[in-house]
Amino acid sequence: MRVLPLIASGLLTSLAFALHAHSDHDHEHKKHDHGHDKHQHDHKHDHGDSLGAHVHGVASLNLVLDGAILAVELDSPADNILGFEYLPSSDADKATTKAAMDTLRQADSVVSLPSAAGCALDDVKLESLIFAALETSHEHAHKHDHDHDHKHGDKEHAHNDLSAQYQFTCSNPDALSAVEVSLFEHFPRTETVILQAITPSGQQGGELSASNNSIRF
């Protein structure tokens, strides 16, 4: 038993090494791997942030109601929202990104809550390498200079995710008996939303789509 930790740490080290070495070949793999969640996931460490799966058309939405506080988090491949996943460099792509950020900042573009619950949006956080790149786009204008250490420079094969986090305070949280996902209307490249909700009535989940876009608690 005493040697086990040594073996385990040795394994972890070689696994980490293998994953790292593997990431050099990301481009070839990623292009074909959209259906293979696990495989995709292995590569995600490069991005820092991670979704369980990166499958275009699929997003996840998590809701947690704790007392009067409702937290909602959308995690999505950037493609669902923007139609691309590389860092924007053209004016058109920057405009698309900016418009999407403006839309995402309106929480009701993502979820619509029963008005009786009286939920007021306190805070929105948008996160993505793509959004960050837009904010420092003058620095990224010449990013091809350092593409060698930065796989996102490859426009054709880069993958990026984004997240949008919302916090609401609800004056009548008991009336939060259902939510409707409005993301499909605003970002039609999103086909499926995997929703998980934790409310006082328990944990619920389901796969939603444009034609089946609400969940009851």
Ligand SMILES: [Zn+2]
């Ligand atoms: Zn992708």
